[in-house]
Amino acid sequence: MIRYILKRFLMMLPVLLAVSFVVYFLMDLAPGDIVSMMAPQDATEAEIEMMREEMGLGGTLPQRYLRYMVNLLKGDLGDSLSMKRPVKDVFFERFPATLKLAFASIIVAMIISIPLGIAAATNHRSWLDGASMITAMLGLSMPSFWLGLLLIILFSLKLGWFPSGGSSGITSIILPAITLGAGQAGNLTRITRSSMLEVIRQDYLRTARAKGVSENKVIYKHALKNALIPIITIFGSTLGNALGGAVAIETVFSWPGVGRLTVSAINTRDMTLATGCIIMFTIFLTLTMLIVDIAYAYADPRIKAQYSK
Amino acid sequence: MNEKNLILDVKNLVVRYETEDGIVNAVNGLDLQIEKGKAIGLVGETGAGKTTTALSLLRLIPKPPGVEKCDFMELDELNMLDLSVKELEKVRGKDISMIFQDPMTALNPVFTVGDQIAESIHLHEDVSYIEAQKLAVGMLELVGIPGERANEYPHQFSGGMKQRVVIAIALACHPKLLIADEPTTALDVTIQAQVLELMKNLRKKYKTSLIMITHDLGIVAEICDEVAVMYSGNIVEKGTLEDVFNRTKHPYTEGLFNSLPNINDRKSMLTPIKGIMPDPTNLPEGCPFNSRCPYAGEDCAHPQVNRQISDTHYVRCSAYDRPGFHINRKER
Amino acid sequence: MITEKKYSIEELQAYKKRSIASEVWRNYKKSPSAMMGLIIIVIILIAAIIAQIIYDYNVDIVQQDMMNRLQSPSSTHFLGTDQYGRDILVRILYGAKYSLSVGIVSVAISCLFGSTLGLIAGYYGGFTENIILRACEVFMGIPSILLGIAIMSAFGQSLLVLMFAIGLVYVPMFARTARAAVLPVRDQEYIEAAKVSGVSNLSIIFTHVLPNSMSPIIVQITMGVANGILTASSLSFLGLGVPVPAPEWGAMLSSGREFIRDYSYLTFFPGLAIMITVLAFNLMGDGLRDALDPKLKQ
Numbered sequence: 048m049i050r051y052i053l054k055r056f057l058m059m060l061p062v063l064l065a066v067s068f069v070v071y072f073l074m075d076l077a078p079g080d081i082v083s084m085m086a087p088q089d090a091t092e093a094e095i096e097m098m099r100e101e102m103g104l105g106g107t108l109p110q111r112y113l114r115y116m117v118n119l120l121k122g123d124l125g126d127s128l129s130m131k132r133p134v135k136d137v138f139f140e141r142f143p144a145t146l147k148l149a150f151a152s153i154i155v156a157m158i159i160s161i162p163l164g165i166a167a168a169t170n171h172r173s174w175l176d177g178a179s180m181i182t183a184m185l186g187l188s189m190p191s192f193w194l195g196l197l198l199i200i201l202f203s204l205k206l207g208w209f210p211s212g213g214s215s216g217i218t219s220i221i222l223p224a225i226t227l228g229a230g231q232a233g234n235l236t237r238i239t240r241s242s243m244l245e246v247i248r249q250d251y252l253r254t255a256r257a258k259g260v261s262e263n264k265v266i267y268k269h270a271l272k273n274a275l276i277p278i279i280t281i282f283g284s285t286l287g288n289a290l291g292g293a294v295a296i297e298t299v300f301s302w303p304g305v306g307r308l309t310v311s312a313i314n315t316r317d318m319t320l321a322t323g324c325i326i327m328f329t330i331f332l333t334l335t336m337l338i339v340d341i342a343y344a345y346a347d348p349r350i351k352a353q354y355s356k
Numbered sequence: 357m358n359e360k361n362l363i364l365d366v367k368n369l370v371v372r373y374e375t376e377d378g379i380v381n382a383v384n385g386l387d388l389q390i391e392k393g394k395a396i397g398l399v400g401e402t403g404a405g406k407t408t409t410a411l412s413l414l415r416l417i418p419k420p421p422g423v424e425k426c427d428f429m430e431l432d433e434l435n436m437l438d439l440s441v442k443e444l445e446k447v448r449g450k451d452i453s454m455i456f457q458d459p460m461t462a463l464n465p466v467f468t469v470g471d472q473i474a475e476s477i478h479l480h481e482d483v484s485y486i487e488a489q490k491l492a493v494g495m496l497e498l499v500g501i502p503g504e505r506a507n508e509y510p511h512q513f514s515g516g517m518k519q520r521v522v523i524a525i526a527l528a529c530h531p532k533l534l535i536a537d538e539p540t541t542a543l544d545v546t547i548q549a550q551v552l553e554l555m556k557n558l559r560k561k562y563k564t565s566l567i568m569i570t571h572d573l574g575i576v577a578e579i580c581d582e583v584a585v586m587y588s589g590n591i592v593e594k595g596t597l598e599d600v601f602n603r604t605k606h607p608y609t610e611g612l613f614n615s616l617p618n619i620n621d622r623k624s625m626l627t628p629i630k631g632i633m634p635d636p637t638n639l640p641e642g643c644p645f646n647s648r649c650p651y652a653g654e655d656c657a658h659p660q661v662n663r664q665i666s667d668t669h670y671v672r673c674s675a676y677d678r679p680g681f682h683i684n685r686k687e688r
Numbered sequence: 689m690i691t692e693k694k695y696s697i698e699e700l701q702a703y704k705k706r707s708i709a710s711e712v713w714r715n716y717k718k719s720p721s722a723m724m725g726l727i728i729i730v731i732i733l734i735a736a737i738i739a740q741i742i743y744d745y746n747v748d749i750v751q752q753d754m755m756n757r758l759q760s761p762s763s764t765h766f767l768g769t770d771q772y773g774r775d776i777l778v779r780i781l782y783g784a785k786y787s788l789s790v791g792i793v794s795v796a797i798s799c800l801f802g803s804t805l806g807l808i809a810g811y812y813g814g815f816t817e818n819i820i821l822r823a824c825e826v827f828m829g830i831p832s833i834l835l836g837i838a839i840m841s842a843f844g845q846s847l848l849v850l851m852f853a854i855g856l857v858y859v860p861m862f863a864r865t866a867r868a869a870v871l872p873v874r875d876q877e878y879i880e881a882a883k884v885s886g887v888s889n890l891s892i893i894f895t896h897v898l899p900n901s902m903s904p905i906i907v908q909i910t911m912g913v914a915n916g917i918l919t920a921s922s923l924s925f926l927g928l929g930v931p932v933p934a935p936e937w938g939a940m941l942s943s944g945r946e947f948i949r950d951y952s953y954l955t956f957f958p959g960l961a962i963m964i965t966v967l968a969f970n971l972m973g974d975g976l977r978d979a980l981d982p983k984l985k986q
Contacts, residue, residue, distance in 0.1 A: 065826040076842035181721075184974075188967035190918055192925050193941060193959030200952045250461035256416055257456075258476045258525065259449035262441075272466045291831035295922050309834065310926050313841055321841070325834045333829050 052341055059337055066333075067119070067326050071112050074322040124323035129315045134323035138305060142331070145297065145304030148227065149289040151220055155228025156235050156285070161278075163232075164239025168247060168274075169266060179236060186233030191292055195226040195299040212301035223300040227292050231285060235278065243274040279343060283336035290332055363533050363565040364390040364413070367428035371408050371589075373421045378637035382408040384589035387662070390533070390582075392432075395559065395566035397576035399612070400586035403633055406569045407457075409586075410535045413567075414454055415444050432532055450480040453526040457538040459519035463510035469521045470496070470506025473528050480529045495524040499554060516547035520554065527558055534559075535567045540575065552578055573612065577601065582668075585609045588633055588644035595669030602688040605671040607649045610685045643674065651675050651683065715979035722975020728968035736784035743782050758951050767957045770940075771947060776954070780961050783935035787965060790851050790920040791913040797855025798912055802862025803905055809863065810870025811893055817867075824860035832857045836923050845931045850923065854916045865908045869901030903980040910973035914966045921962050937962045 090098075100106075106114070118125070124134035160183075167179035202222060203211035210219045246252075247270060255269045256262075294306030301307070305324055312321035371383040383405045390396050398406050411417050415436065417424055429436040431452055439447065456462050463472060473492035478485050493503040499520040501513075510518060519539060526534060536555065540548040556579055559566055568580055576583055577597065584594040585606060593606035604610050611629040618624060631648040634640055642657040643649070649656065655674040663677075664670045675681045695703075716722055753773030761768040767776040809820035827835065839853035873879065873896065882892050921938030923929035930936040932943065937958040944954030 062822065062825050062829060065822075066829050069826060070830065070838055073838040073842040078844075184967060184970060185963070188914065188918075188970050189963045190921055190925075190938070190941075190959055190966075192922065192938075193955070193962065196941070196945065196948060196955045196959070200948060200955075204949055204952075250456060250458060251464040253416070254456065254462045254522070254525070255464070257414055257448055257454045259445045259447070259479055260475070261445055269464055269467075273464070276466075287831065291833050294831070294833045295925060298926060309837065310928070313837060314927060318841075321837075325830070325838060328834060329830045332831065 048345070051344065055337055055341065059333060063330055063333060064116075066329050067116065068112060070325050070329070071115055071322060072108070074318055074325070075108060075111065077316075077318055119326070124327070125319040127312070127317055127320040127323075129312065129317040129320065134320050137308065137320065138324055138327050141303055141305045141308050142327075144302060145290065145293050145306055148220065148223055148293050148296070148302060148304060149286060151224035152227035152231065152289050152292075153282075153285060155224050156231040156289075157278075159228065159232040160235035160239055161275075164236045165243055165266070165271065165274075167236070167240040168243030171244065176240075179240070183233045183236040183240075186229050186236075188233075189230065191226055191230040192295045192299050194229060195223065195296055198222050198226055199299070213303075219300075219302075223296050223302055226299070227289060227296050230292060231288060235285070238277055238281070239274065242277045243270065246270045246274045249273070282343070283339040286335060286339065287332055290328070361392050362389055362430075363392045363394075363432050364388065364567075365428065365430045366413070366426065368426060369409065369412060369429070370425040371405075371412050371417060372423050374423055375421050380636045381639050382589055382636060383412065384639070386586075386590055388584065388591065390565055390567065392532075392565055393563050394582060395568060395580045396582040396584055397580035398567055398569045398584050398586060399571065399573060399576055401571060401633060403636070404586040405589040406586055407537055408589075410454060410537050410567065410569060413535060414448055414452060415439075416448075446480070449476050449526075449531070450529045451531055452533045452535070453529070453531040454535040455519075455522050455526050455537065455539045458542050459515055459522055460542065462522050463518060465510055468507050468509055469501075469513070473506075473521070473525050476525055476528045492524075492528065495528050496521070498558070499524045500550075516543055516551065519543060519547075519551055523551070523554065523558070527562065527564070530562050531564060533565045533567070535569070537569045538571070539568075541570070541572075548575075555579065573601075573616065585612070588639065589636070590644070590672065592645070592672045593670070595665070599666065599669035603665075603669070604683065604685045604687075605665055605669070605676070606673050607651050607675070607683055608645050610683050611648075613685060643672075651681070653678065712976075712979045715981075716975050719975045719978060721971050722979070725968045725971025725975060728964060729972060732784055732965055732968065733788065735781055736788055739778070739781035740785055743778060745782075758947065760951075761953060768951075768953050770944065770954055771951075776940075776957055779935035779940065780937065780958060783937050783940065783958070784961070784965070786847065786924075786930050786934060786936040787917045787920060787962065790847070790854060791917040791969070793851040794854035794858065794916045794920075795909055795912040797852065798858035798862050799905065799909055801855075802859040803866040803901075805859070806863035806866025806868075807870055807893060807897060807901070810867035811874055811889070811897060813874070820863065821867075824863050827857070828860045832919060833922060836919060837926070837928050840923065840928050845928065847930055847934075850920055850929050853923075854919050857919065858912055858916065861912070862905070862908060865904050866901055869904050870897050873897050873900050906980065907973055907977045910969050910976060914969035914973065917962065917966050917969070 115125075122135060124138070126132065127134050127137055130137050163179045163183070167176045170176050199211045199222065202208045208218075209222050211222070213219055249270075252265055252269055255265050260269065293302075293304060294310065296302065297304045297307035298310055305328055309321055309324040309328070312318075312324060366386065366388040369383055369386040369388075373380040373382060386405070386409060388409075398409070400406050408417070412424060412426075413429070413431075413436075426437055431447070434447070434451070436444075436447075463469065467475075470489060470492045473495050474485065474488040477483065477491050477495075478488035481488070481491075483491070489506070493506045496506055497503050501517060501520055501524075505513075510521070513521065519542075523539070539555070540551050543551060552575065555566075558564070566580075568575065570576060580597060582594065582596050583600040584591045585600065585608065586592070587608050593600060593604075593609050595603075600609060601613075604613060608629070614627045615629060617626060629648055634644050634647070640646060640657075641659065643660045646652050646656045653675060655677060658674065660672050660674055662670045662672050663674075665676075716726075751774070753769075756765075756769050756773035757771055759765055759769040759773075765775045765777065767780065769775055770779070805820050805824075809817040830838075835857050836853045839856065840849060843849045843852075879892060879896060882896065883889075920929055921936065921941075924936045924938035925942045927939075927942065930939060932939055940958040941955050944951070944958070947954050
């Protein structure tokens with residue numbers, strides 16, 4: 048088991064390295080770095096380059112990248128131009144908010160999709176099945192930021208039940224979580240339904256009925272536990288989608304997370320901040336997905352058996 | 357009929373499935389009586405209606421598309437036709453239980469085998485769950501699996517051992533009647549022998565009545581006291597082992613015996629029964645075996661009735677109304 | 689007497705191709721939702737093309753008419769006017785061009801590069817497969833929106849770059865799908881036989897491997913268009929996609945935000961347009977998947 052964890056971890060490192068290079072490379076290509084913005088209007092290219100050298104930002108791309116990575120490993124992501132603070136501080140200040148939103152949205156998604164998927168599967172081909180599938184389809188196809196704005200119109204502006212932005216207290220997380228969750232619920236409902244349809248046909252349910260287990264228990268204990276396996280398997284990528292979707296939602300709801308931070312960093316051409324955000328975001332996402340995968344391997348008896356032998 | 361001390365008494369069971377492609381007449385007016393403590397083999401080809409009959413006895417036919425009609429069905433003097441869903445759930449697993457054909461898919465992969473046995477005990481006996489788990493370990497040992505394995509999952513067991521677990525689940529509450537639907541078909545021959553041996557011993561221990569559904573006459577000879585031969589949704593011949601094996605009466609039964617390869621006569625050709633079973637969505641009037649029967653006559657086009665040969669033996673064949681009729685198979 | 693007709697190999701092969709296609713079409717027609725999706729797409733396409741022809745960008749789309757600003761939906765302006773007095777319906781119809789073209793072109797890019805990479809990875813296996821898989825992992829590790837943002841920053845904001853960015857983002861998905869379709873085929877004995885008889889690898893890929901992987905790739909294409917449209921509009925919403933004042937639907941949503949309190953129709957209609965288009969492609973994708981289903985086994 049430990050070996051499996053170590054192996055996965057080691058395989059992850061070169062991927063992260065490559066990711067950091069790709070992101071750095073792309074962001075580096077973007078016109079306008081700190082120095083050229085700070086330099087006086089009439090400075091020549093040579094003078095700007097000299098300024099870069101002085102500030103430790105000169106050299107060829109590989110040199111700059113190496114320097115960046117060394118600093119990253121030391122925990123230094125540079126300083127944000129727009130916020131006048133170390134990128135690292137700004138990022139970690141905001142990251143928990145994004146995590147909170149992502150997890151809240153997954154909870155919302157599960158609350159919607161699991162019962163709906165079960166209802167659709169156990170009432171296969173009835174109107175309930177059709178209606179659930181149409182709803183799921185709509186959820187999948189809706190732009191999340193549009194749904195967010197619609198919810199703001201209805202619940203914030205017209206009804207005044209929830210705030211339309213900021214992060215003050217429990218109420219402010221509800222609308223963004225529902226928005227983000229609804230989008231994911233579309234896909235999760237479909238998966239729950241098809242998984243449940245698979246499981247319902249299985250022989251072991253007949254064994255349970257022959258034992259005298261009540262129909263309710265057959266569905267909610269015997270069948271459901273099996274049907275949820277695919278959902279749990281994709282929890283990692285669900286989280287990935289949630290974190291990715293948070294970027295737009297944070298903007299809609301002025302939620303103080305790293306998604307909104309990244310977008311405003313780009314809009315203000317604060318490349319150091321933007322680069323740091325995207326790289327850190329990706330690193331954390333990959334790490335989280337690895338942890339989820341390992342936790343799953345640990346929890347599923349079939350996989351656990353493979354690794355303890 | 358109560359002097360006979362019956363565990364099961366079924367009269368005129370009819371089961372059909374109403375599907376988009378037609379109405380499948382799976383069981384057509386079946387009568388069945390089993391005495392307490394006896395084992396009866398229910399023999400027939402695939403599609404004869406054996407499994408449907410078994411499921412119907414447990415009231416597990418999926419409705420829709422299944423439609424059931426029965427004049428009389430009593431399990432140890434309990435009227436099965438009148439029971440509510442809750443009452444049925446109490447009876448299943450406790451008074452009557454069933455073993456299915458494929459052990460590989462019969463167990464829930466996400467629960468331990470111990471839990472799956474304990475669930476049955478906990479449902480029907482008045483014990484705590486901890487007690488039930490202890491009893492479950494006992495059952496495991498009884499079927500020849502070390503008790504420590506109770507916390508393992510089905511995928512960690514071989515096919516033969518899985519089937520033992522299934523037997524343990526079925527017998528955990530000492531049911532009065534056990535229905536075994538081809539329990540050894542999916543297993544290797546050597547494992548087959550072990551499982552049959554196990555079933556024989558447990559039957560003796562608990563005095564369980566048994567319906568053994570199989571297409572293998574050898575298994576019937578091994579483990580059963582009586583035989584009922586099913587064809588196209590009905591029993592065409594029923595009697596003791598002696599009756600059916602040595603004093604065969606029905607042409608179909610004869611055909612079954614003839615199609616067994618003869619180990620002593622290696623050179624002889626196999627004689628299968630010509631033709632195939634009639635389409636259950638389009639059953640003929642009269643005897644369903646008519647088109648394949650070497651003794652077919654005019655009387656075969658009329659609806660058939662049971663003809664008593666002896667106290668224990670009856671056959672459903674109108675040919676026996678013809679004077680002097682007998683089949684080719686000799687009596688032993 | 690039965691008369692025999694001799695068919696040539698070419699005729700038989702042509703018949704086989706034709707009848708598979710018509711079989712799939714017959715299956716597809718059975719689903720009402722799939723047909724609805726197809727009809728909606730056709731309508732949108734036609735409307736988009738007509739809009740391109742009859743509306744002039746400068747006059748109808750961009751030119752401001754402050755006298756008429758912020759009019760609610762009425763008989764002259766069916767969906768109202770925006771804060772610059774421009775007719776929203778006209779802008780939406782014209783803006784279909786951006787969503788559709790990004791969706792289609794980006795998918796073409798992803799499909800071409802991704803499927804090729806996937807086929808190669810699946811077929812050749814070994815080191816090649818490993819490298820391609822790792823590369824896919826790298827690009828899939830970066831959340832698609834952030835990757836899109838990074839590419840747009842690097843190469844500047846324009847319709848072309850947007851197409852390329854989204855195309856790149858979805859390459860790994862196609863690579864995976866193509867590879868997954870190849871894997872069960874590559875170990876078949878008839879492949880072995882073909883190789884042994886000296887058939888070139890390229891030829892094997894095209895005649896044996898590709899036809900079997902067509903079905904999942906086709907489904908992935910429609911899903912790719914749907915996802916591409918969503919991602920493109922998200923990027924434009926954030927101000928990082930097609931530059932203003934182009935009437936891209938996501939961008940329209942974004943600019944309507946400041947008036948959301950009193951003029952909610954500014955945000956409602958463009959979003960509705962996105963949803964209907966994406967829904968149509970999703971329905972079509974589902975319909976294709978079901979119609980191709982028996983074929984998937986072939």
